[in-house]
Amino acid sequence: MKKSEFHRADEKRFLDERGSSGSLAPNGLNPATIMEKAVRERIVDCYFxxxxxxxxxxxxIVDRVVEHVDFIGGVYGTVQKPTPFICLAFKLLQLAPSDAILDEYLRFGGEKFKYLRVLTAFYIRLTRQDKDVYQWLEPLLEDKRKLKRKGRAGTTLTYVDVFIDDLLTKDRVxxxxxxxxxxxxxxEDLEMLEPRVSPLGNIEDLLEEEEDDEVKKEGGDDSDGSVRSKTPDSGLDSNHDKIDVDGMGESRSSRSRSRSRSRSRSRSP
Known part of the structure; x- marks a missing residue:
C-alpha cells in the first residue's frame, strides 16, 4: 500500500502537500487554500x-450532518470557535466528492436533511465554475425552510432560499x-445560460397588471366609468336650486292674487 493511501490523524498533511501532489478543483482553485489560513488552522485544531x-x-458525511449540525456559520463566540458546519465543509474539500455524489446530497428530502442541502450548496459555490453554480443553486431558491445561523453576535433565524441567495450575490459567507x-x-449574453424564468412569472407582466388595477381604482365606482362633476355653484346641487326657484314662483303668484282681491274690494262701494 502506498504511503498516500493512509489516512493520517494529522490533517495538516492535506494543507502541506495538496499544492504539489493534489488535483485542483473544477474551478481551477486549490481546495486546501480556498478557506482563509486563520480559519483552516482553527478547524484542524478544534476538538470536533x-x-x-x-x-x-x-x-x-450524511450521518455527521444529521447528528451534529443544527446551525450554519463559520466561527462563533469571542474565541471564534469553528462550527461543525464549516468543519464538515473543510472535510468535503479534502474528500472532493463527484457531481453524482453531490446530486445525491441535494436529493435528500425531509427536515433533518436541510443542513446537508445547504452544506452541499456551500461546497458547490467554493469549488465549481460559475455556470455550474447557477445551474446547481438556482433551483434551491424555492426552498423556504427555516435555518439557524450562529456567528459572533449570537444565533439568528434565516431561511434556505436566503442563504442560497447570499451564496449567489455576496462576496463573503x-x-x-x-x-x-x-x-x-x-x-446569458455568452449563451452559456438560458434566461431564468421566475416561479412568479414575468416581472414586466406583473407590473403592468398592477398598473391596470390602480387605473381602474382611480377611475371611480361608476359602472360606466364616468366621473361625476361638481356644479360651479356654491355647493348646491341642481335639485336644491330647482326647489328654491319653484318656491319663489309660488310666492310671487300668491302676492299677485292678494293684490287683485284688495283692488276689487276697494271698487265695490
Whole structure:
C-alpha cells in the first residue's frame, strides 16, 4: 500500500502537500487554500474536527450532518470557535466528492436533511465554475425552510432560499471569502445560460397588471366609468336650486292674487 493511501490523524498533511501532489478543483482553485489560513488552522485544531471528521468518507458525511449540525456559520463566540458546519465543509474539500455524489446530497428530502442541502450548496459555490453554480443553486431558491445561523453576535433565524441567495450575490459567507463569479446576464449574453424564468412569472407582466388595477381604482365606482362633476355653484346641487326657484314662483303668484282681491274690494262701494 502506498504511503498516500493512509489516512493520517494529522490533517495538516492535506494543507502541506495538496499544492504539489493534489488535483485542483473544477474551478481551477486549490481546495486546501480556498478557506482563509486563520480559519483552516482553527478547524484542524478544534476538538470536533479531530473526533468526528477523522477517517470519514462521503457516506459518513450524511450521518455527521444529521447528528451534529443544527446551525450554519463559520466561527462563533469571542474565541471564534469553528462550527461543525464549516468543519464538515473543510472535510468535503479534502474528500472532493463527484457531481453524482453531490446530486445525491441535494436529493435528500425531509427536515433533518436541510443542513446537508445547504452544506452541499456551500461546497458547490467554493469549488465549481460559475455556470455550474447557477445551474446547481438556482433551483434551491424555492426552498423556504427555516435555518439557524450562529456567528459572533449570537444565533439568528434565516431561511434556505436566503442563504442560497447570499451564496449567489455576496462576496463573503460563513467566514469564507467567495471567489468572484461572472454575473448571470453576462453568461446569458455568452449563451452559456438560458434566461431564468421566475416561479412568479414575468416581472414586466406583473407590473403592468398592477398598473391596470390602480387605473381602474382611480377611475371611480361608476359602472360606466364616468366621473361625476361638481356644479360651479356654491355647493348646491341642481335639485336644491330647482326647489328654491319653484318656491319663489309660488310666492310671487300668491302676492299677485292678494293684490287683485284688495283692488276689487276697494271698487265695490
Amino acid at each position: 474536527y479531530k473526533e468526528q471528521c477523522f477517517g470519514v468518507n462521503e457516506a459518513d 460563513c467566514a469564507t471569502s467567495l471567489w468572484k463569479m461572472r454575473k448571470r446576464d453576462i453568461l
